[in-house]
Amino acid sequence: MRAAVIVFPGSNCDRDLVVALRDTGADVSIIWHKETEIPTNFDLIAIPGGFSFGDYLRCGAIAAKSPICEAVLKHANNGGYVLGICNGFQILIEMGLIPGALMRNSGLKFLCKTPELKVETHDSAFTANYLKFEKIKIPVAHHDGNYFLSEKQLGVLRDEDRVAFSYLNDLNGSVDGIAGVLSSNRRILGMMPHPERAMNLVTGSSDGQAFFRALVELTGAA
């Protein structure tokens, strides 16, 4: 698989994401946000975590208007895979690729811990290697991960089985404890937890390996 990792000023999880993808067998390119085009032969565009543009205005709001985002939208509209982690999730929401909003954590604190997640669906390229309702441990590190969605929209997400992950116990005030959301074509995933930080037991968990393996298995190792 060919993957592109987009880097914004203030991204800080880009390297971990590149390493996780490469270690899993992907051919990874790093693309600066001022580029305006992404070659069409990329299978996956991944938007890493961090603090793009210093979280000014709203988390992800300014990055979502970067030149590269036109190309990301084009890739998404052509049915390409897009992954947004943490700040990347915030950016996908600001781009309108995932519904809802991410607000300040209900406890107002920056949360840096490794909570248990519940895999809510097995039916996506991102979660195919997990069992439905499997419990996994993936770290979070965020201040604005409180997922908000109207009840009507939540009904749509549930009906379409688009909640990918939820926190086993309430973490940040998210509606229904939602931690990750799929697009309607199931090819775009936004999630607050960091699977790229769960690649080795030495750092606490290796539950992220199955995540990236599923993605790379999609199109074969490079």
Add this chain to the structure above:
Amino acid sequence: MKVAVTVMLKNGVLDPQGEAVRSALLGLGFFDVKGVRQGKVIELDLADGTDLNEVDEMCKQLLVNSVIESYTVESI
């Protein structure tokens, strides 16, 4: 010309920061405070004669997240 765009969380959207400010005010003995909502003000310095519809467009495209926020525009 200058305008001020006031951005507030919509009613019904929980405002944890406003809530924290409220409880701090209560802690200081201001028992009359029934609720606090915290928002932000963005001042725009615009060329004279700028159409206010353009400010609306700025709000829609960047300044405001209409999922959770509402806004008002005022000349200052």
